[in-house]
Amino acid sequence: MEEKKIRERPQEGAPGRERPVAVRLSNVTKSFGEFVAVDDLTLDIQDGEFFSLLGPSGCGKTTTLRMIAGFEELTQGEISIAGEPVHGVPPYRRPVNTVFQSYAIFPHLNVFDNVAFGLRRSGVKGEELRQRVTEACAMVQLEGFEKRRPGMLSGGQQQRVALARALVNRPKVLLLDEPLGALDLKLRKEMQLELKSLQHEVGITFVYVTHDQEEALTMSDRIAVMNEGKVQQVADPATLYELPKNRFVANFIGQTNVFSGTVESASADRVTLRTRAGSSIDAVAPEGETAEAGSEAHAAVRPEKVRFGGEGDNVVPVRIKQVVYLGVSTQYIGELEGGGTLVLYQQNVHEGTGPREGDEVSVTWEARNCRVLGE
Numbered sequence: 404m405e406e407k408k409i410r411e412r413p414q415e416g417a418p419g420r421e422r423p424v425a426v427r428l429s430n431v432t433k434s435f436g437e438f439v440a441v442d443d444l445t446l447d448i449q450d451g452e453f454f455s456l457l458g459p460s461g462c463g464k465t466t467t468l469r470m471i472a473g474f475e476e477l478t479q480g481e482i483s484i485a486g487e488p489v490h491g492v493p494p495y496r497r498p499v500n501t502v503f504q505s506y507a508i509f510p511h512l513n514v515f516d517n518v519a520f521g522l523r524r525s526g527v528k529g530e531e532l533r534q535r536v537t538e539a540c541a542m543v544q545l546e547g548f549e550k551r552r553p554g555m556l557s558g559g560q561q562q563r564v565a566l567a568r569a570l571v572n573r574p575k576v577l578l579l580d581e582p583l584g585a586l587d588l589k590l591r592k593e594m595q596l597e598l599k600s601l602q603h604e605v606g607i608t609f610v611y612v613t614h615d616q617e618e619a620l621t622m623s624d625r626i627a628v629m630n631e632g633k634v635q636q637v638a639d640p641a642t643l644y645e646l647p648k649n650r651f652v653a654n655f656i657g658q659t660n661v662f663s664g665t666v667e668s669a670s671a672d673r674v675t676l677r678t679r680a681g682s683s684i685d686a687v688a689p690e691g692e693t694a695e696a697g698s699e700a701h702a703a704v705r706p707e708k709v710r711f712g713g714e715g716d717n718v719v720p721v722r723i724k725q726v727v728y729l730g731v732s733t734q735y736i737g738e739l740e741g742g743g744t745l746v747l748y749q750q751n752v753h754e755g756t757g758p759r760e761g762d763e764v765s766v767t768w769e770a771r772n773c774r775v776l777g778e
């Protein structure tokens with residue numbers, strides 16, 4: 404890239420820093436017969452943002468992307484791109500491009516001709532064509548590969564060709580549907596970081612579909628977590644992890660320990676749950692919300708927020724059922740009195756100092772790390 408700019412990251416809630424909206428979905432619904440695949444989706448994706456749609460298989464991610472691209476008609480609602488409603492606008496007239504999981508590149512054309520394909524069709528030729536193709540190949544680190552056919556490229560390189568082909572048209576928005584799905588884990592991780600810095604450099608809005616929470620956390624400015632056609636929460640990765648809105652998000656993003664019980668007492672800064680097993684758990688309600696005494700509620704604490712021994716808001720006895728050495732950390736699974744398990748991670752700072760299977764120990768965590776979840 405010749406023009407490397409330091410781009411400002413989107414800052415939510417910062418006054419005067421709001422960016423224009425790249426893609427707006429307003430009450431978008433898509434039904435296939437009786438089945439509602441996407442259910443009343445409302446979402447603003449900001450200009451220059453790396454935005455991910457994350458959720459389990461069948462939750463409506465691809466369908467949403469296809470509606471933005473124009474391959475699928477809406478049953479209800481409206482989509483606008485760069486401020487323009489796109490209803491009735493065919494895919495090739497929309498300022499977007501799509502990269503699919505299957506590379507969809509032409510096996511009989513070399514890299515240059517694959518990347519040049521769309522440009523040639525829109526009448527670009529000569530020096531401009533050469534320059535733009537060369538620039539796109541450089542963006543995805545394929546310089547020197549222009550003469551090769553896809554059959555002579557690795558999976559990762561083929562995916563770069565597909566990317567270059569999508570970028571060469573200079574779309575306002577790039578739609579990516581599990582583009583790294585076919586790659587092995589190591590290459591996938593490398594490409595995640597590369598794609599993220601590429602997006603940063605070119606400044607094009609990326610709408611990225613994945614069912615892999617780790618991938619979404621690694622790459623995205625913001626993530627919309629979807630389930631059964633509905634958006635569960637839209638937030639930046641840290642907020643999703645630290646302040647999940649409901650049980651679905653808490654369980655889908657990372658690992659978590661959930662306690663269910665009756666609210667014994669609730670104030671602005673403390674909620675106490677009584678679990679069925681009789682333990683009392685201190686937690687906090689989401690900002691601006693309170694729990695109602697007597698109601699059923701769930702509270703979640705992340706495994707790395709729990710520690711062995713010591714004092715704290717919550718001290719609970721467990722019997723260690725399983726110890727799993729993971730290199731950087733060790734995962735302990737403890738049995739709670741009265742049933743249920745608790746997962747705990749400990750960094751391996753001092754080797755061999757943790758409890759062993761069968762040990763009876765107490766674990767501790769603070770109320771502020773234990774969040775009451777919505778439904």
Ligand SMILES: Nc1ncnc2c1ncn2[C@@H]1O[C@H](COP(=O)(O)OP(=O)(O)OP(=O)(O)O)[C@@H](O)[C@H]1O
Pocket residue numbers: 435438440458459460461462463464465466467614
């Ligand atoms: N053309 C179609 N006709 C009928 N049902 C469809 C059609 N396309 C998608 N669906 C259904 O809509 C739901 C959402 O599909 P979609 O492809 O959007 O899921 P997804 O979130 O992309 O899943 P995955 O992670 O498996 O790719 C699924 O239950 C799917 O079977």
Ligand SMILES: [Mg+2]
Pocket residue numbers: 464465466
């Ligand atoms: Mg899909």
